[in-house]
Amino acid sequence: MEKENQPEAVSSVLKVFGIIEALAEQKEIGITDLAQRLMMSKSTTYRFLQTMRTLGFVKQEDETEKYSLTLKLFEVGAKALEYVDLIALANQEMSSISKQTNETLHLGTLDDSEIIYLHKIDSSYNLRMYSRIGRRNPIYSTAIGKVLLSGLSEQEITALMADVTFVKHTDKTLENTSQLIQEVEKVRQQHFAEDNEEQEPGLRCIAAPIYNRFGRIIAGVSISIPTIRFEEKKLPYLVNLLQIAGKNISEQLGYHDYPAPISIE
Incomplete structure (x- = not known):
């Protein structure tokens, strides 16, 4: 997922859409599995997920602590x-x-x-x-x-x-x-x-x-x-x-x- 020679802003956009695509393919996923799938560190993955959660695009289940997409993307679409x-x-x-x-x-x-x-x-x-x-x-x-x-x-x-x-x-x-x-x-x-x-x-x-x-x-x-x-x-x-x-x-x-x-x- 992480590419060399990418400007920081472009790299961040790629990571965000990578997370969205991964969450779209799998209804719920834990942060460890998501980080491994995207070849990103857990800390980086967590940081992006928290921002997306604040914006309302991602939610976290209380019991499993797994992440999933909300309907906000559907609303935008x-x-x-x-x-x-x-x-x-x-x-x-x-x-x-x-x-x-x-x-x-x-x-x-x-x-x-x-x-x-x-x-x-x-x-x-x-x-x-x-x-x-x-x-x-x-x-x-x-x-x-x-x-x-x-x-x-x-x-x-x-x-x-x-x-x-x-x-x-x-x-x-x-x-x-x-x-x-x-x-x-x-x-x-x-x-x-x-x-x-x-x-x-x-x-x-x-x-x-x-x-x-x-x-x-x-x-x-x-x-x-x-x-x-x-x-x-x-x-x-x-x-x-x-x-x-x-x-x-x-x-x-x-x-x-x-x-x-x-x-x-």
């Missing part, structure tokens, strides 16, 4: 699979909206105090929003960001934004957490969010939430339209498209209490 399913499901809905509008569609989620784009369908127009999958944007100046915050309490938002510097990307960018909380309350009431040239001059964005089976907002789906093509009278129509998409995706993820999409009549 399930979250990853949730996003794989989410992208596939969202792509169907986003493709439908793209055919009807020819505008840019994004799927984004929260990562710390920023949003990260998980999926994108480009506009068919030459004039379009520049973005890419994996790109990050501030949570306070994006429609998807506001939608994601609408699933948090005021206290949670305050804590999340505590170390965030509000950068004025445009004259319309929100300036502080107090303004953001007011905006998020509006989002909760109307069940969609807007970025009216707050992140990028000349660009309007609208977003609706996506829920997981537990009723937690895990993502947002948005449409981005240059202001020269945006017609205010079409706002209800666009919101309706996004909310229907959010509802369909959420239902396929197991959530069936999505608020009714706005009426466009």
Whole structure:
């Protein structure tokens, strides 16, 4: 297991995954057998096991003192699979909206105090929003960001934004957490969010939430339209498209209490 010429950090990672693989193959194992199997000293094996135990990935039986994996790895894997399913499901809905509008569609989620784009369908127009999958944007100046915050309490938002510097990307960018909380309350009431040239001059964005089976907002789906093509009278129509998409995706993820999409009549 231990390899020469490996940087210490890389060597530690190899040892951790070696322990995980060994514990996955054998339901319970004692520290002596585990150390011999991995060709590591008992003291080193013990040190790693205690750290993994503190993090919740490993447990030790009181009677036998043998070690085994907890379900935390399963939980982590399930979250990853949730996003794989989410992208596939969202792509169907986003493709439908793209055919009807020819505008840019994004799927984004929260990562710390920023949003990260998980999926994108480009506009068919030459004039379009520049973005890419994996790109990050501030949570306070994006429609998807506001939608994601609408699933948090005021206290949670305050804590999340505590170390965030509000950068004025445009004259319309929100300036502080107090303004953001007011905006998020509006989002909760109307069940969609807007970025009216707050992140990028000349660009309007609208977003609706996506829920997981537990009723937690895990993502947002948005449409981005240059202001020269945006017609205010079409706002209800666009919101309706996004909310229907959010509802369909959420239902396929197991959530069936999505608020009714706005009426466009």
